[in-house]
Amino acid sequence: MDPKMLFCLPEGDALFNPLNTMFIQMACILVFSQFFYLFLKPCGQAGPVAQILAGIVLSLLTIIQKVHDFFLQKDSASYYIFFSFLLRTCFMFLIGLELDLDFMKRNLKNSIVITLGSLVSCAIIWIPFLWFLVRFLHIKGDFITLYVAFLVTLSNTASPVVIRSIIDWKLHTSEVGRLAISCGLFIEITNIFIYTMVIAYISGKMTGDIFAYTFATLVIILINRFLASWLPKRNPKEKYLSKAETLAFFILILIIALTIESSNINSTGFVFLIGLTFPREGKTYRTLINRLSYPIHEFVLPVYFGYIGFRFSVHSLTKRHYLALVMTVALSMVAKLLGVLCACLFLKIPKKYWLFLSTILSVKGHIGLVLLDSNLTYKKWFTPIIHDTFIATLVITTLLSGVISSLLLKSQEKGFSHQKTSLEFHDTNEELRVLSCVYGVRQARGLISLVSALNGVSSSPFTPYLMHLIPLSKKRKTELLYHELDEDGLNSIGGDDEFGTNEGLEINDSIDSFTRDRKVMIRQVKLVALMENMHEEICNGSEDLRVSIVFLPFHKHQRIDGKTTNDGEAFRDMNRKVLKQAQCSIGIFVDRNITGFRQLHGFESVQHVAALFFGGPDDREALSLCQWLINNAQIHLTIIQFVADGSETGNLVGDAVTRENNDVLMEIVGNDQTNGETDRTFLEEYYNRYVTTGQVGFIEKRVSNGEQTLTILREIGEMYSLFVVGKNRGDCLMTSGMNDWEECPELGNVGDFLASSNMDVNASVLVVQRHRHSFDIFGDE
Numbered sequence: 001m002d003p004k005m006l007f008c009l010p011e012g013d014a015l016f017n018p019l020n021t022m023f024i025q026m027a028c029i030l031v032f033s034q035f036f037y038l039f040l041k042p043c044g045q046a047g048p049v050a051q052i053l054a055g056i057v058l059s060l061l062t063i064i065q066k067v068h069d070f071f072l073q074k075d076s077a078s079y080y081i082f083f084s085f086l087l088r089t090c091f092m093f094l095i096g097l098e099l100d101l102d103f104m105k106r107n108l109k110n111s112i113v114i115t116l117g118s119l120v121s122c123a124i125i126w127i128p129f130l131w132f133l134v135r136f137l138h139i140k141g142d143f144i145t146l147y148v149a150f151l152v153t154l155s156n157t158a159s160p161v162v163i164r165s166i167i168d169w170k171l172h173t174s175e176v177g178r179l180a181i182s183c184g185l186f187i188e189i190t191n192i193f194i195y196t197m198v199i200a201y202i203s204g205k206m207t208g209d210i211f212a213y214t215f216a217t218l219v220i221i222l223i224n225r226f227l228a229s230w231l232p233k234r235n236p237k238e239k240y241l242s243k244a245e246t247l248a249f250f251i252l253i254l255i256i257a258l259t260i261e262s263s264n265i266n267s268t269g270f271v272f273l274i275g276l277t278f279p280r281e282g283k284t285y286r287t288l289i290n291r292l293s294y295p296i297h298e299f300v301l302p303v304y305f306g307y308i309g310f311r312f313s314v315h316s317l318t319k320r321h322y323l324a325l326v327m328t329v330a331l332s333m334v335a336k337l338l339g340v341l342c343a344c345l346f347l348k349i350p351k352k353y354w355l356f357l358s359t360i361l362s363v364k365g366h367i368g369l370v371l372l373d374s375n376l377t378y379k380k381w382f383t384p385i386i387h388d389t390f391i392a393t394l395v396i397t398t399l400l401s402g403v404i405s406s407l408l409l410k411s412q413e414k415g416f417s418h419q420k421t422s423l424e425f426h427d428t429n430e431e432l433r434v435l436s437c438v439y440g441v442r443q444a445r446g447l448i449s450l451v452s453a454l455n456g457v458s459s460s461p462f463t464p465y466l467m468h469l470i471p472l473s474k475k476r477k478t479e480l481l482y483h484e485l486d487e488d489g490l491n492s493i494g495g496d497d498e499f500g501t502n503e504g505l506e507i508n509d510s511i512d513s514f515t516r517d518r519k520v521m522i523r524q525v526k527l528v529a530l531m532e533n534m535h536e537e538i539c540n541g542s543e544d545l546r547v548s549i550v551f552l553p554f555h556k557h558q559r560i561d562g563k564t565t566n567d568g569e570a571f572r573d574m575n576r577k578v579l580k581q582a583q584c585s586i587g588i589f590v591d592r593n594i595t596g597f598r599q600l601h602g603f604e605s606v607q608h609v610a611a612l613f614f615g616g617p618d619d620r621e622a623l624s625l626c627q628w629l630i631n632n633a634q635i636h637l638t639i640i641q642f643v644a645d646g647s648e649t650g651n652l653v654g655d656a657v658t659r660e661n662n663d664v665l666m667e668i669v670g671n672d673q674t675n676g677e678t679d680r681t682f683l684e685e686y687y688n689r690y691v692t693t694g695q696v697g698f699i700e701k702r703v704s705n706g707e708q709t710l711t712i713l714r715e716i717g718e719m720y721s722l723f724v725v726g727k728n729r730g731d732c733l734m735t736s737g738m739n740d741w742e743e744c745p746e747l748g749n750v751g752d753f754l755a756s757s758n759m760d761v762n763a764s765v766l767v768v769q770r771h772r773h774s775f776d777i778f779g780d781e
Contacts, residue, residue: 021071022079029054029306030299044406046165048363049399051302055309056395080307087304088370089257089271091160094292096275097285099185103178106461110179114343115186118361121339122155122332129331136324139381146381148198152191153368153390154332158398159184161363164301165402169409171416173433173546176353180360185272188367192269195371209263213256217270220256221277224249232283239505241287249288266370281515286508286524308365312395316384328393333400336362352415356408362401364394418546421584421771423624424617424682426548431461432628435525435547437538439469439571441506443553446591448514448522450551450766453597453609453635453722454628455518462628465545467525468507469534471570531570535577543583549625549768550582554590554747554755564757576746579727579769585621588747590755590765597722597764606634610720610763612750613641614734615679618726621770623686626724630695638697640716641683642734645704706738706749713753717761725750727769 032054033047040050062068104111130147133139139146162184163172171177200206231245253274260267279285317325340358349357372390409416420426420433434454436447444466451464511522525545529537542550555572556564579586591597597607611626613619629635690696703709727748729735738749747755751767 019079022083025058025071025310026303026306028058029303029310032057033302033306044169044410046168046402046406047302048161048164048168048305049402049406051305052309052365052395052399055306056312057309058306059310059312084304084307085257085261086254087300088268088366089253090292090300091296091304092268092271093253093275094296095159095163095185096272097278097288097292099181099276100178101276101280102461102463104182107179107182110347110349111182111186113347114179114183114340114357114361115190117343117346118157118183118187118336118339119151119155119190121342122335123151125331125335125338126150126154129327132327133324137321137385139386145198145202148195149371152195152371154328154364154393154397155187155335156191156364156366156368157184157187157361158363158365158367159188160301160366161305161398161402162360164297164305165360165363165405167297169406170544171409173544174416174418175431176356176416179353180357183357183361187361189269189272192266192367192371196265196269206263206265209265213260213263213265213270216256216259217273220252220274223252224274224278228279228282228284237505239283239508240290241284243291246287246291266367268367268370280521282512283508305365308369308398309395311369311391313388314392316388317392321385321389325389325392325396328389329396329400332364332393332397333359333362352412356405356412356416359401359405359408363398365398368394418543418583420546420548422621423548423585423627424620424770426624428460428627431463433463433465433545433547434549434551435465435467435542435545436551437467437469438507438553439471439567441503441510442557442593443591444468444507445510446593446597446764447551447553447589448510449593449597450589451522452514452518453607453632454625455520455632460628462520464520464522465525465547466507466511466522467527467538467541468504469538470526470528471531471534472528531574535574535581538574538578539581539583547584549585549587550578551587551589551766552578554588556590556755556757558592572744572746579746583771585771586769587625588751588767588769590747590751590767592762592764606636607721608636608638608719609722609724610716611637611639612723612725613639613683614726614729614732614750616726616729616732617770618728618748618768620679620682620726622724622726622766622768623682625766625768627690630690636697637695638699638720639686639691640699640701642701642703642709642712644733645702645708703734705733706736709734709750710738710753713750713761714759717754717759717763720763722764722766723754723761724766724768725754727751727767 029051033051036050036053037045037047058071062071126147130143130150133150134143134146159181163181166172166177166181169177172181196206196210200210227248231241231248234245235242253271256274257267257271260270278288314325337355337358340361341354344354344357368390372387420430426432432454434451436444436451438444438447447466451466455462455464508524511524515521525541527534527537527541538550552575553571555567555569555575557567559565575588579588597609609626609629611623613623623639626637626639629637687698691698701712703712725748727746729748735749738753742749742752743756744752747765747767751765753759754761754763754765755767
């Protein structure tokens with residue numbers, strides 16, 4: 001090979017060759033896009049808008065002859081097409097890899113109906129407009145391919161633009177955000193399928209190739225599944241696969257993608273399918289997500305969006321053609337609006353989401369550009385005027401849709417914010433999102449056991465997150481460079497080594513064990529921050545992830561001899577700050593893994609759990625959380641209500657229920673004047689729903705003061721492996737005097753007693769605090 005070609009050296013008098021200028025163009029796009037984003041982000045605009053604008057600016061600069069000659073050299077188009085193919089292959093594989101399959105399965109009907117509504121609406125509206133366009137632009141012949149090209153290109157939704165915009169707006173964990181992503185992908189894949197089938201029918205040659213490549217893709221999927229399970233076994237003590245092993249997956253994907261593209265068939269759907277079917281658990285999946293997410297979201301996608309803007313050109317259009325351009329843009333957005341609105345009306349989606357879904361699903365690009373430039377031999381109508389009209393329509397529609405969507409979000413910020421910040425009014429049929437924070441494998445195992453217990457309702461959507469807290473050394477916070485980080489992106493000073501050897505690896509193993517047994521994926525989040533800022537990052541993370549409750553580990557752990565050891569006052573201070581600032585409910589888990597609550601998955605033993613109810617918002621929240629424990633076959637839940645002695649008996653909630661073990665369950669009686677009407681109503685509903693059906697046990701305890709309460713707690717301390725209790729209950733006669741020996745106020749007086757190593761209680765304890773802001777909403781004090 002010629003050394004000049006090997007090192008991309010210029011030939012002749014040329015200062016740069018096309019490959020050099022392409023990389024310079026990418027650098028310019030990244031710089032310009034960051035400049036635009038600095039000004040547009042405060043206005044609520046997403047990154048793709050800034051990146052497309054950067055490409056447009058670079059395109060406009062080509063008006064200058066020297067800039068034009070520099071960027072648009074001979075054969076430069078081939079470089080751009082091939083490099084855009086590489087970028088497209090990377091991010092479509094990652095999109096399939098990151099897609100929330102559980103949500104897509106639950107909302108399959110919604111996604112299909114919105115997709116059909118969008119396509120049918122566009123198909124109907126484009127028929128009369130195509131008749132006008134054919135006469136206006138004097139097009140002759142190949143009307144079928146023209147109609148299909150218009151329909152596919154202008155009714156399409158650019159899923160990468162949707163995904164990147166949704167992430168920038170922090171809606172990727174919301175219902176409407178994930179629905180928009182699912183619909184965008186459905187629309188895009190459907191359009192690719194329609195276009196490919198039409199071209200295959202017209203050519204009469206591609207049908208066999210399509211079936212052959214589908215079979216080859218299935219073979220690649222099977223190979224990936226084998227490698228995903230085999231490669232981790234080669235180095236079981238490593239947290240991630242090596243870079244060479246990671247490269248093996250990309251070589252397979254690029255081989256199949258290049259082979260498909262060589263037959264003039266778009267490979268996007270095949271690559272997406274490979275990512276979609278990739279195993280979602282284990283070391284291989286974590287490695288690919290870890291290695292791909294940052295470079296693709298921060299480099300590949302911005303460059304690709306900038307390339308869309310760079311294609312913008314109106315040089316061949318005259319004033320007469322601008323009318324067709326304006327009409328095309330308007331009809332494209334109106335057709336999408338009508339189709340999505342009708343679908344939303346049929347599906348009874350809340351009205352506040354209608355316009356947003358219509359506008360965000362109107363973004364174009366990506367597939368439109370690819371299909372426009374492919375199979376030109378079957379497009380006799382293809383001229384520079386039509387090409388520029390198509391490209392300009394895609395770019396203008398995407399910019400308008402992005403801007404309108406951001407304005408809608410800004411005007412309805414409260415309507416799109418996270419609403420499910422407490423569990424009392426959370427239906428068990430709705431998705432439960434929880435965040436468990438750990439700073440070592442010891443805490444991880446305990447909280448994974450708790451998460452396993454909450455996964456008792458098999459039909460209920462459940463999304464658990466685990467956040468690995470890694471304190472960053474204060475003196476090194478500004479000195480770390482990228483090359484100083486280890487394989488995991490962490491430094492050796494503030495990383496896992498502070499908590500023992502291979503903490504991260506053991507946490508991963510515990511998560512993999514849970515995933516294999518429960519078939520529920522725990523999504524991992526790694527948080528590296530200064531200890532004094534850790535609480536802020538946890539609160540911000542809980543808002544971004546839209547969780548209803550955050551579980552924090554207690555700052556003490558149980559030793560082998562049963563005594564407790566303090567892990568550090570810094571973690572205790574962190575818990576206190578999170579309790580004050582969190583925008584959702586909080587649970588502090590006192591894990592007694594030796595004598596108390598044990599790991600459920602993988603074992604068949606039944607564990608007894610007691611929910612203590614004194615009254616108040618926190619106790620109601622704790623009892624609400626227990627709803628997710630009830631249908632777990634390995635959990636036997638008993639509610640223990642403490643009632644002040646001498647209180648007047650109100651209306652009976654229900655009759656006594658006899659279980660198979662002949663234990664008579666006590667009746668629930670109305671609370672006296674010290675308890676609110678809300679407590680009584682809540683307990684009535686809970687009783688009628690769970691106790692009368694025999695799913696939950698119920699015991700009533702009458703006490704006069706805190707001393708009697710302590711006596712009862714000591715008596716039942718050995719009967720249960722887990723106590724669930726609220727943190728605060730105001731001035732309560734039943735707990736009076738218990739504050740006198742309080743050690744940890746953040747647990748409340750009852751939780752503090754149960755967590756104390758000086759008391760004869762060996763059970764684990766979960767102390768729940770309801771989101772404080774929700775008190776004002778529902779009138780609780």
